[in-house]
Amino acid sequence: MKILIDxxxxxxxxxxxxxxxxYVGTGVLMAATVLQMALIYVIDRKLTVMHKITLALVLVFGALTLGLHDDRFIKWKPTVLYAAMxxxxxxxxWVWKKNFLKLMLGSQMELPxxxxxxxxVVWVAYSAFMSLINAYVAAYYSTEAWVNFKLWGYAFPLIFIVGQGFYISRYLKVDEPKAPNQP
Structure with missing residues (x-):
């Protein structure tokens, strides 16, 4: 269900x-993102910082796209989002000596x-890569090519997340099964 919402x-x-x-696509994206965030809020009773940033960028860049009737704004939204990440x-x-990934996910999994x-570091590199590749496609290709890239470009995050899962799986502690007579 969660993947469908995403x-x-x-x-x-x-x-x-x-x-x-x-332009119709942008309006639909804006409405769907508001609905998505409402569903996430109903399910989780909160929105993460990333959810709030994504919502704000979709609404701001979408409004600029529609208001100025210029598709460049919606095409550059992913570049700005990934660069900000x-x-x-x-x-x-490296500056504040805080690991946001650990702060956000440390309660869900214990890792060294x-x-x-x-x-x-890998997330920094991945986000920079995604920002650059979106910028390249947005700047040098047609809107049609960019939209197709956005759809098929979802292979990048899926591969990244699966690879990350394999990497961290060897560090996760596995609960030992309890003997049948133990409480």
């Missing part, structure tokens, strides 16, 4: 773009500090 806005954006145009994670760990540090 992909809901991009799938609706893609469908409405293909049926109509980038890369810069934020890098500043946090060195693994948290490597994960943070």
């Amino acid at each position: 992909f809901f806005p991009i799938l609706l954006f893609f469908g409405s773009y293909k049926l109509y145009d980038i 890369a810069i934020g994670l890098a500043l946090a760990v 500090d060195s693994v948290w540090m490597r994960l943070n």
